Amino acid sequence: MKKTSNTSIKNNMKKNLLNVLIAVMLFLIPNxxxxxxxxxxxxxxxxxxxxxxxxxxxxxxxxxxxxxxxxxxxxxxxxxxxxxxxxxxxxxxxxxxxxxxxxxxxxxxxxxxxxxxxxxxxxxxxxxxxxxxxxxxxxxxxxxxxxxxxxxxxxxxxxxxxxxxxxxxxxxxxxxxxxxxxxxxxxxxxxxxxxxxxxxxxxxxxxxxxxxxxxxxxxxxxxxxxxxxxxxxxxIPAGCGDVGTPVFTLGATSSRYQGAGTVTYTATADNTTGITYSLDATTAAFSGNSIVASTGEVTYAAGWSGTTTITASAAGTNGPTTATHTVTICPTTVPTISAGSATTFCTGGNVILSGNVGGTWSTGAVTPTITVTTAGDYFVTYTSSCGSLTSNHIVVTITPPPTASVITAGGAVAFCEGGDVILSGNVGGTWSTGAVTPTITVTTAGDYFVTNTNGCGSVISNHIVVTVNPLPT
Incomplete structure (x- = not known):
């Protein structure tokens, strides 16, 4: 009897423990x-x-x-x-x-x-x-x-x-x-x-x-x-994963120079089911301009300049939400600069360059004209939100005055009839004899020199006097 009683107690304890476990599970499962x-x-x-x-x-x-x-x-x-x-x-x-x-x-x-x-x-x-x-x-x-x-x-x-x-x-x-x-x-x-x-x-x-x-x-x-x-x-519930406002990708260009081409402008938005893109009415109406609504790829016509606005519309809960990105399209035409006179001149001369409209000369000046007295490559840089463009270039050349030759005698400049002396040192000039060679052989008495000439003047070298003594009779 005692054994049976102990067995009964053990069975009851097992049942109670099982019931507790079931109760705990039922309490936890719904959570x-x-x-x-x-x-x-x-x-x-x-x-x-x-x-x-x-x-x-x-x-x-x-x-x-x-x-x-x-x-x-x-x-x-x-x-x-x-x-x-x-x-x-x-x-x-x-x-x-x-x-x-x-x-x-x-x-x-x-x-x-x-x-x-x-x-x-x-x-x-x-x-x-x-x-x-x-x-x-x-x-x-x-x-x-x-x-x-x-x-x-x-x-x-x-x-x-x-x-x-x-x-x-x-x-x-x-x-x-x-x-x-x-x-x-x-x-x-x-x-x-x-x-x-x-x-x-x-x-x-x-x-x-x-x-x-x-x-x-x-x-x-x-x-x-x-x-x-x-x-x-x-x-409808508010704030339940509502679609966020689109944000255009960091680095999306906000300016470009006029010209045919395609540029893709993409945006992201939290909790969106999709983003579509569109152009402002003025841009869309210009022949050749278009946008791919699903990707934001914009095709620009060659002749289009002005302001383009791309709108991103994000679909989703409590949407759509929209954001815009504005692009400035700058004209590619720049003024042409010109010279008021010859661009090659002598030292001390000058030339006036003109045609700058809102740009900066390569000298740093911002005036419409500049007076140039030194040789160099001159142009105007135009800077805008689209970047920089340069005008045509004008090269100015300064011609210095000629340099005098230094002539020397290769021997005695006084000699007897039948003798000679070689004079040298002509660099690009003309001997007083009319010769243009670097050296001349002199057999007659006289005053010898070289004249150097260019478009900016003439200079004469040093003089060498040659004496010819007659033979005794």
Missing amino acids: VNFGQVPTLGTTANFALFTKAGALTNGGTSNITGDIGSFDTSPVGFPGSGSVIGTIYAVADPALTQAAADVSTAYGSFGVGGVVLGTPFENQTISPGEYYTIGAAALNGNLTLDGGGDANAIFIIKVNGALSIGTISSNVILIGSASLCNVYWQVNGDFTLANSSVFRGTLVSNGAITLSGSSTIFGRALTTAGAINTSAITVT
């Missing part, structure tokens, strides 16, 4: 963020969107966010209410992308999670991924407790219709739970009763009915079914 956060794409900007069905309003509704239907244009909006956002007409290209994105969003919810009992009222749930076995209802309050974590994620998947069917039923967020991180997948119709408040992003696979005085802090999106509203308020 795990199991799920894949759905990818909303462009539908993040929509307060109301249906891929297949009408979108109608029957009362004074106030919407913050875009609205649209892929099938038909919205009816009754804004009416006596307001839409702070875009009301998309049918066939708008943005709706094609939204239709694809809402299907992607619905399909991006994960599988599994923790079973959530229904009806939902009077429950408080922790962050995590939940699902129901079938359709669900809320006839009271459902509280989502973030536990002090603003990044906590709630994913609730209803395998059937969801009816918030009693007046003043509410989804309540506490404990720092954020609208940005609450997602609902409803595999069927969704109904929100009068004066009820729903929080989170709803992605449904059926019709959506929003009754009078009801409020959604989030989004109501569906892949299949009409959306009917009556005197409601819908406000």
Whole structure:
């Protein structure tokens, strides 16, 4: 008997321990963020969107966010209410992308999670991924407790219709739970009763009915079914990974000289789903100018000068956001400088160069004209935000006066008849005899010298007097 009693005690202890472990696991499991956060794409900007069905309003509704239907244009909006956002007409290209994105969003919810009992009222749930076995209802309050974590994620998947069917039923967020991180997948119709408040992003696979005085802090999106509203308020969450303002790449050129060519201007933006680029109207209207909207590659026409503005538009949550980049295109034509007289002249002369309009002479002067007295290469540099250009060049040559030759005698300059003396030292001049050779042989008496001449004057060398003595008779 004692042995049996001990065995019973041991079994009870094992059961109690197992129960404690199960309780701990059940307490902890809901706090795990199991799920894949759905990818909303462009539908993040929509307060109301249906891929297949009408979108109608029957009362004074106030919407913050875009609205649209892929099938038909919205009816009754804004009416006596307001839409702070875009009301998309049918066939708008943005709706094609939204239709694809809402299907992607619905399909991006994960599988599994923790079973959530229904009806939902009077429950408080922790962050995590939940699902129901079938359709669900809320006839009271459902509280989502973030536990002090603003990044906590709630994913609730209803395998059937969801009816918030009693007046003043509410989804309540506490404990720092954020609208940005609450997602609902409803595999069927969704109904929100009068004066009820729903929080989170709803992605449904059926019709959506929003009754009078009801409020959604989030989004109501569906892949299949009409959306009917009556005197409601819908406000998409703010600050939930909102698209940032585009920033053009550091070093993007802000000036260039006129001329045909292509330049790519790229920008980046946080949380964007894509950036498109456009030109200002004046630039775009000039023949030959164009831009590739997807890349920011600008083609400039040869004749275009002035100011070009490139706009980058970043799509994304609560977007688009825009930024501009301005480029100055400077003319490549520069004034031509000219000389007022000959550019080759003698020492002491000068020439006036003119034609400078707003530039700087190579001498450093900024006057329209300069008077040049020294040899050199003269030009004007024009500097702008586009860089520097130079004018034509003028080369000035200074011719110095001639240099006198120094002549010498190769022997005695007094000799008897029949003798001679060689005189040398002519450098580019003319002997007094008329010879132009470097040396001459002198056999007759006389005064000998060399004359050096150029366009800037003449100089005479030293003189050598040759004496010829007659022979005795």
